[in-house]
Amino acid sequence: MSMPTDLDTFEIKLLEHGVCVIAFNRPKRYNALNPQVYDQWGRALEWAAKSDDVRVVVLTGNGKYYTSGQELTIPDSSELEEGVEAAIKKRSGYTEKVVRELINFPKLIIAAIQGPVIGFGVTSSAICDVIYTVPDATFNTPFMQLGFCAEACSSILFPRIMGYSRANEMLLMGRKFTAEEMKEAGMVARIFPKETFMEEVLKAATIAAKYPPQAMKDTKRLIREHDLKFLEEVNIKEMTLLGERMASEESANAIVEFMMAKNDRKEKAKL
Secondary structure, three states, rough: OOOOOOOEEEEEEEEEHHEEEEEEOOHHHOEEHHHHHHHHHHHHHHHHHOOOOOOOEEEEEOOOOOOOOOOOOOOOOOHHHHHHHHHHHHHHHHHHHHHHHHHHHOOOOEEEEOEEEHHHHHHHHHOEEEEEEEEOOEEEEEEEHHHHOOOOOHHHHHHHHOOOHHHHHHHOOOOOOHHHHHOOOOOOOOOOHHHHHHHHHHHHHHHOOOOHHHHHHHHHHHHHHHHHHHHHHHHHHHHHHHHHHHHHHHHHHHHHHHHHHHHHHOOOOOO
């Protein structure tokens, strides 16, 4: 199965022994996520799952950020023409597919978080099998600030992994966590030095890629199979509610306030 060539928001490299690196490739936009990115992300995962050449996937980002999360913009003319609610539904469909592909991904998938990560980048990483990060990475889900809700099965996975109190600090209170705090909470497996980060990640991925592939698939299925249907149901429930939240006046007002505050900070930084 040939590698897709039309996924311009990602850089995809197939390395030795079947290690596939899928990197967010919008560094000037801090790898922000828009409908095009979600669509291409879902298709990249679908290809990697089916390709016999891929044994292990490494998700990472090019540039400073792993991903800065949802790209917040005022609706453009095309969205206004088709209706904001229809545009949100379309976007939710792409996002729901990414989560579904991650839930059902049959091979080892590693999140290699090489910088700050926000929103969906944080929540989706919890569905991956292993998370590695650099010492200065930060993890933040400002959903309440934007009038959103939990996504990517984080309403279930975060309390399960981190415990209720820390999960609620992140999801409900928007507290930014450090890499060390995420490791202590059980979300991150290991923290590698920034200077040799990808070298260390690829070394670990290559070792795993050399193992018998069917043994890897069978064992991952044993770990995941009792949760698959449940997580798919959670995904649908979260995305339905998120669509309602994003279409609400409360969320629209919160986004405007968030963007205005962000612009104010930028202007003050210039002084």
